[in-house]
Amino acid sequence: xxxxxxxxxxxxxxxxxxxxxxxxxxxxxxxxxxxxxxxxxxxxxxxxxxxxxxxxxxxxxxxxxxxxxxxxxxxxxxxxxxxxxxxxxxxxxxxxxxxxxxxxxxxxxxxxxxxxxxxxxxx
Amino acid sequence: xxxxxxxxxxxxxxxxxxxxxxxxxxxxxxxxxxxxxxxxxxxxxxxxxxxxxxxxxxxxxxxxxxxxxxxxxxxxxxxxxxxxxxxxxxxxxxxxxxxxxxxxxxxxxxx
Numbered sequence: 001x002x003x004x005x006x007x008x009x010x011x012x013x014x015x016x017x018x019x020x021x022x023x024x025x026x027x028x029x030x031x032x033x034x035x036x037x038x039x040x041x042x043x044x045x046x047x048x049x050x051x052x053x054x055x056x057x058x059x060x061x062x063x064x065x066x067x068x069x070x071x072x073x074x075x076x077x078x079x080x081x082x083x084x085x086x087x088x089x090x091x092x093x094x095x096x097x098x099x100x101x102x103x104x105x106x107x108x109x110x111x112x113x114x115x116x117x118x119x120x121x122x123x
Numbered sequence: 124x125x126x127x128x129x130x131x132x133x134x135x136x137x138x139x140x141x142x143x144x145x146x147x148x149x150x151x152x153x154x155x156x157x158x159x160x161x162x163x164x165x166x167x168x169x170x171x172x173x174x175x176x177x178x179x180x181x182x183x184x185x186x187x188x189x190x191x192x193x194x195x196x197x198x199x200x201x202x203x204x205x206x207x208x209x210x211x212x213x214x215x216x217x218x219x220x221x222x223x224x225x226x227x228x229x230x231x232x233x234x
Contacts, residue, residue, distance in 0.1 A: 039169075046125065047161075047169065047212055049223040062222045096168055106216035106223070109159040111171035111180065 002027040004097050004114035012091075014123045018084040022097030022114060029075050030055045035103025036080045037110055038071065040093040043118075048093075052100040053080050087121045094118050126151060126217050127226035134232040135203045143229045145196045145213030151224065152215055153194035159214040160189060160198050162207075163228075169212060173198065200231075208233045 008020035022036070029036060037052035051061030053071040061069045070083040084091060095117055098110035128146040135141040145158060152158060157176045161169035171180050176191040186201045196215075200207055213226040 046227045047214075047225040049214075049225070063220065064222070101174070107157040107159070107175075107214075108223075109171055109174040109214070110161075110169070111174075113168040113170070116168050 002099065002112055004099070004112060006095060006097050006114045006117040008117060008119070010118060011120050011122055012087055014088055014121055015086055018082070018087050018091060018095075018119055018121075020082045020095055020097075020117065020119070022080050022082075024078045024080075024099075029073065029078055029080070033102065035100035035108070036073065037098050037100040037103070038082045039096045039098060039110060039113075040091075041096070041116070042090075042093045050082065050084075050095075052103050054103060089121050089123070092119065092121045125227045126220065126224050127213055127215060129211075129213060129226035129229045131227070132230045132232065134234055135200075136234045137203055137205060139203045140199060140201045141203060141231065142197050142199045143211055143231070145198075145215075145226050147194050147196075147215060147217075149194060150219040151194075151217040152191065152196060154218055156216040158189070158191055158196035160196075161212045161214065163210040163212065165209070172211070203233055205233050207231060 003025045012018045035052040038050040053059045059071045068085045073080040098113040102108035160173035162172045163169045173189040177189045188199045210228045212228045217224045
C-alpha cells in the first residue's frame with residue numbers, strides 16, 4: 001500500500017529556507033489524477049494547507065504562503081519537495097506530506113498522510 | 124481564526140451518539156464546495172474519515188456518517204468507543220481566500 005515519508009532538518013534558523021522531501025513508496029507518483037501536497041500543523045494548533053504539485057510539475061499554493069513556497073517533484077526518485085523561504089518562528093510546525101486525491105478539484109482531500117516531521121525555527 | 128468554525132470540544136459516553144458541526148459561509152460550504160473530515164489520534168497524523176461530505180473511505184466503520192446543509196456540515200458518530208477519542212478536523216475550499224481551508228478542530232472526549 002502507498003506510504004509517504006517526510007525527511008529534512010528538524011531545526012532551521014530564522015530568515016533561512018526550510019527544505020523538506022517526501023518519499024513515496026508502494027506506488028507511482030505519475031498518475032494523472034493525483035497531486036501531492038504539503039500540510040502543516042503548529043504545535044497545539046490546527047492544520048494549514050501549504051500547496052500541492054502534480055507529477056508534471058504543475059503547482060498551486062495557499063495564497064498566504066505563495067510568495068515564499070516552492071514545491072517541486074522528482075519522479076525518477078518518487079519524491080517531491082517543499083522549500084519555504086524567509087522562515088520565522090511562526091513557521092515552526094509539524095509538516096506533513098500527503099497524496100492530494102483529486103488535486104485539480106478545489107475540495108479535494110488528502111489520503112494517505114506521512115507521519116509528519118517537526119521543524120523548529122530558531123532565532 | 125478559521126473561516127470554518129468547529130466547536131472546541133464535544134463529549135459522550137461509550138455507546139452514545141455524538142455530532143460535531145463545521146460552520147462555514149456563502150464563500151465556502153454555501154458556495155457548493157464539499158466537506159472533508161479527518162480524525163487525528165493523539166500524536167499521529169490526520170486520517171481521512173469522510174470525503175465529498177458524505178462518503179466514507181473503505182476501512183472507516185459505518186458508525187461514522189457525514190451530512191451537509193446550506194452553509195454547514197456535520198459529522199456523526201454512533202456507538203461511541205474509547206478509540207474514537209481524537210481531534211476531528213473539517214476541510215473545504217473558500218473562494219474569498221482562494222485556498223483549501225481547515226476548521227480549528229474539535230476534541231472528542233469519550234467519558
